[in-house]
Amino acid sequence: MKAKELVAILKDRLGETHYEWKLENKTNKLRIDQRSTGKGMDLSLGDVLTKYDERKDKAIDEVVYTIEQTFEALKAEKEQGFKDLSNVYPVIRSGSFPKKSKEGQPFLTSEHTAETVIYYALDLGTTYRLIDESMLSQLGVPAERVKESARFQVRKLPTHVKKDEVGGNIFYFLNENDGYDASRILNDAFLKEMQSQVEGDMTVSVPHQDVLIIGDIRNNTGYDVLAQMTMHFFTVGAVPITSLSFIYEDGKLEPIFILAKNRVKKEQEES
Incomplete structure (x- = not known):
């Protein structure tokens, strides 16, 4: 054709x-x-x-x-426009995602990690629209208020997970298909709750928009499985984010490759 x-x-x-x-x-x-x-x-x-x-x-x-x-x-x-701020949510995107709309308007964003950036979206039911500066002027409220409201709204989203075990390691999958699955990485209460169930290293992965994976990594095989898993999800996702996973510790996210380098360096110093 x-x-x-x-x-x-x-x-x-x-x-x-x-x-x-x-x-x-x-x-x-x-x-x-x-x-x-x-x-x-x-x-x-x-x-x-x-x-x-x-x-x-x-x-x-x-x-x-x-x-x-x-x-x-x-x-x-x-x-409808912005009836109120209850229909505004944060969305996670890769660091390489466009910073401006096709009309040249800068999107409203916040820093997240070296690999990811937080954008903000106006939910329209079956889809959503990323908020840019021109929309902010229509809303007539400060950008920080929009961001605070979005972070509050994401805590209201359901956090049901499915559990799987591979090679002695536990993996939890969150997949509500509401467009905000990866956004749950911003729900601190949810992450802390999951951490209380984890016995090994806790990892958090957002390979694409419609999935969040939490790993309870108890042996080296677990990291190999995680790497393959996140790469697969990253390649098949409609909105890919990052194939890297994060270690969750003390309320902070650290890319695993950085942690691995630190461990290798520390082992070399001790020997």
């Missing part, structure tokens, strides 16, 4: 009454603007065409759903 054929299918599925379509032939980049809101989105057709070769009509269904949900979110944002 070629890009023009794909655009024709999308027009047929979504119609031309509510949307304006503009295809950049050189880059296969499609611009879709919604007439009612004046809002738009860009779609890379190369990615969609690759998925179509593998998954056929299912790939078309997925991209149609994505377009519909994106514009539903934009519509909800315009109609």
Whole structure:
């Protein structure tokens, strides 16, 4: 299938009454603007065409759903805006994630670890919108108040975990599929509660947005399993964050590779 054929299918599925379509032939980049809101989105057709070769009509269904949900979110944002701060949550992203929106507005962020950054999102039901400075001005409250409220809201999210044992090591998986699974790493009370159950080294991993893994590492095999596990989740996640895991100790997170270096250095000094 070629890009023009794909655009024709999308027009047929979504119609031309509510949307304006503009295809950049050189880059296969499609611009879709919604007439009612004046809002738009860009779609890379190369990615969609690759998925179509593998998954056929299912790939078309997925991209149609994505377009519909994106514009539903934009519509909800315009109609609802910030009713209050109870629909604002923190989200974890990799350190390489864009710091500005496509319109050039800086996102609201906070430092987290050397590998991760905290962003803030306006929850719109089936999706959410990352908060940027232009949205802050609409809200009319200080950035710090938004951040504090988001951290408070994440503590209200359920923290049910599934337990698995591999090679004498225990792993706990949190996967609520609400878009904020990785965000639970910011729930200090939850982490401390899990620490009380851990007998070995406690590790915390957020390989992608929709999973949080807590490890009770009791032998060297556990670290090997953890490394393979996080790399797998990192590669299959829709929104990958980091394949590195963290040691949780005294309320702090330290990347495991840093801890490993320190241990090696200490062992060498003692010998």
